[in-house]
Amino acid sequence: MQFFTHLEAILKEKIPHCKIQMFQYFYTKYKKGNVLFEDTYNALLFENPSYISTCTVVPPQDVPKRSNLTAKEGQIVLVHAIAHIEYSAIDLALDGAYRFSHMPKKYYDDWLDVANDEIRHFLMLEELLHELGSSYGAVNVHNALFEASQRTQTLLERMAVVPRYLEANGLDATPLILKKLHKLPKSEMIEKIINVLSIILEEEVEHVKKGDVWFTYACEKEGVSSEIYFEIIKKYYPQGFLRAKNINIEARKEAGFSCSELKHMAHKEVC
Ligand SMILES: [Fe+2]
Ligand SMILES: [Fe+2]
Secondary structure (H helix, E strand, C coil): CEHHHHHHHHHHCCCHHHHHHHHHHHHHHHHCCCCECCCCCCCCCCCCCHHHHCCCECCHHHCCCCCCCCCHHHHHHHHHHHHHHHHHHHHHHHHHHHHCCCCCHHHHHHHHHHHHHHHHHHHHHHHHHHHCCCCCCCCCECCHHHHHHHHCCCHHHHHHHHHHHHHHHHHHHHHHHHHHHHHCCCCHHHHHHHHHHHHHHHHHHHHHHHHHHHHHHHHHHHCCCCCHHHHHHHHHCCCCCCCCCCCCHHHHHHCCCCHHHHHHHHCCCCC
């Protein structure tokens, strides 16, 4: 079994459960050392996200808003939105492993581990969607995460943007959603959503940390200072850190952000 050829087939697979099965088969072989790295291959540039035939893609402003979380409809919108982030994150992690060749083996171990986590996250949320009488693809989605991966074709930019910006933003956003959910009247479904989001929040720290390790590696390889991070983010997300948001200092520190970076993000001394 060949590494890049197989990853390409998994990335191209459009049916979520086929993709997941293909990955699990590949991952088991990889863990046993039964996958060989090709010396040369040409990574494809994907024009469309793999969920194109499962989900209806609309501009971000047209994605249904998360309202009234005590009603089933509101819960479906929330769970679907996060399930979509997780599903997109599967392809993002796989693409990270697929796109950059001749990296240390640990790099591929890391991003396949992340893909495996994202699959688990997606499946937990998909189960909740089914309990709510819905399914993945039932709500319109945007393709912002896919576009981010399309635009970042160097290791340095990819590691800065995907794990170290987009996934790190999740560390800030999830506690706010959890806070909202905790304030609602207790129900079995709300408890289940809280439980799943708490697991995801805890595990995402490790993904950002892996991104931090490989971002530092890319900086050293390119001979640039890690301060280039803010330049890259500003290039793709001009509004990125302009205003102080609810920066999750503790989680971001654990994930490798330095105190001076956190100060830049929070616009005040934080550690
Ligand atoms: Fe995740
Ligand atoms: Fe993640």
